[in-house]
Amino acid sequence: MRSNLLRISLLFLLFVQLSWAADKNLSDTHEFLLKNGLKLIVREDHRAPTVAHMVWYRAGSMDETNGRTGVAHVLEHMMFKGTDKVKAGEFSRLVAAVGGRENAFTSRDYTAYFQQVEKSKLEEVIKLEADRMSNLNFDDAEFLKEIQVVMEERRLRTEDNPSSLLNESLMATAFMSSPYRHPVVGWMNDLQNMSASDARDWYRSWYKPNNATVVIAGDVNAQQVLASVEKYYGAVATKDLPVRKPQIEPPQRGAKQVQVKAPADSAQLTMAWKAPRLEPGKLDEPDPYALELLTAVLDGYDNARLNRSLVKQEKVVNDVGVGYDMISRGPALFVISTTLAKGKTVDQVQASIRKAIDEIKQKGILESELKRIKVRILSEQIYKRDSIFGQAMEIGGTEMAGFSWRDIDYILERMQSITPEQVQAVAKKYLVDDHLTIAVLDPQARKSGAEGGKP
Known part of the structure; x- marks a missing residue:
């Protein structure tokens, strides 16, 4: 009886805590839609003078086409290769210079970029990220160097890793039509035959404000954040996105x-x-x-x-x-x-x-x-x-x-x-x-x- 009462009490306590957290999240979270289609979500959390700034593009490996698998991940690498204003390699250095950390990741469903900085440095990283949303500029030489890095990443993480090889074959066998059958890193032959123009085409197709969601959480004021986001991201022009085909997986008819x-x-x-x-x-x-x-x-x-x-x-x-x-x-x-x-x-x-x-x-x-x-x-x-x-x-x-x-x-x-x-x-x-x-x-x-x- 005592253990049952303890379990019920703990469950009740957690429900109370969650209800409080839920109410707090609803009141401290603000959503805005800019004129160019970019969605902004701000979560105010004033417990520490830090802020996380993320931009999410709804473009991942599932949006790729045959022969160009891995291009979403390759473009993630190329996003650090400079714009008209920021030279190759400078993005990471500039974030580090203000005491921040940054990185990016690609999945089947999306590609995302983030920085975590002291709250007074937020506008600086917003400016940097908005710049590469519209002004990415890399040359063929940079691409040729980086594609070698990606191929080596595939060798180390997949081809030399039996668990990864097994999972890759599992996905390719389980799915016939869904693009989930392709690995996020891409097939090696596609990487070997990828060109700089493939990465540029991917960028021009999907890296648009109307295909992006900016999420900012931390010790911020939502209206002040909105002003900064409108100043930098709001200046990026909207553009029609490619038509997404459903590619519905057909029913499986046996093991x-x-x-x-x-x-x-x-x-x-x-x-x-x-x-x-x-x-x-x-x-x-x-x-x-x-x-x-x-x-x-x-x-x-x-x-x-x-x-x-x-x-x-x-x-x-x-x-x-x-x-x-x-x-x-x-x-x-x-x-x-x-x-x-x-x-x-x-x-x-x-x-x-x-x-x-x-x-x-x-x-x-x-x-x-x-x-x-x-x-x-x-x-x-x-x-x-x-x-x-x-x-x-x-x-x-x-x-x-x-x-x-x-x-x-x-x-x-x-x-x-x-x-x-x-x-x-x-x-x-x-x-x-x-x-x-x-x-x-x-x-x-x-x-x-x-x-x-x-x-």
Whole structure:
């Protein structure tokens, strides 16, 4: 009885804290739309004299065409190669000079750039970022140097990494039509044949204010931020964007399997099922929330079901992970990834995974088990909002998937209403062989230094 009362009290406390945070976020968050189509979202948080400035372009690898995969990521690199006013390499130096940090990242859904600076330096980074939104200017020589950097990045992170190779083959096998089948870094042949004009065309097509969202979080005044953003970003001309084709993934009609042979110490098994994602305008659909909670049931804490059964009890794997992207622009997969223990076979591991899933399908999950997971999700959300940068990331990622920052708290609230029966139902409905793609890493002996060294 005492432990139940403690759990209920903790849950109530977290709900109170979240409700306070939600009300505060709504009152301290401001959204503006500039005349040129740029969206500005300002989150005021005055706990520390710092600010995160981010610009998100709704253009990622899913917007690429065959033969030009990787160009979104390549352009991310080229954005640091200068404008008419700022020489190549100067952007990062100027941000560092005002005590800031900066970087960029590309995903399937978007490309984003950020700086985190002391609040009095905000206008300086706004000016720099707005300048390269419209005035990027790099020569062919800079491109030729940087494309070599990207190709080396692919070699190191993918071609020399068996886990990355396996994931790349999994995605290319699971999807037939969706551009999610292509790696964000691009296929090597496409990188080898990419030209500076490909990167410039990508920039001219997508890097426009009407395809961008600026997110600024920190110790700021929203109206003052708006004035600075209008001064610099507002001067950038709008432009028609390319037509985006739906590229809807056709229904899968049976299980798929792919094997990858690569130098590695251990075999790996990944099982991925097609699953629905949360869609804008359909926030009350229960299945995506139930799938998100199912990932936590299987792998959300140290003694979650797969870790307990596969790692601790049966000792068939060294590690196991479960992933599912509920919010994205493209189709979703529910993924279970494992690294096999020495002497264990893929068939043994697959049988153990299926046994754990079948137990949920047949017996369901406990109410107490789900409550524990919901408390963990709430607490993680509250801790995340202690970070100014984390708040900006959450807003930007949500907006890029087609949702509003206003939906964030409702999504979390909706997840709290999911029942054990709904979690059991999605396991039965989606974790079936007709939706399944299996990827197996067959480990090969590593070459000796004499045999495998680069010429």
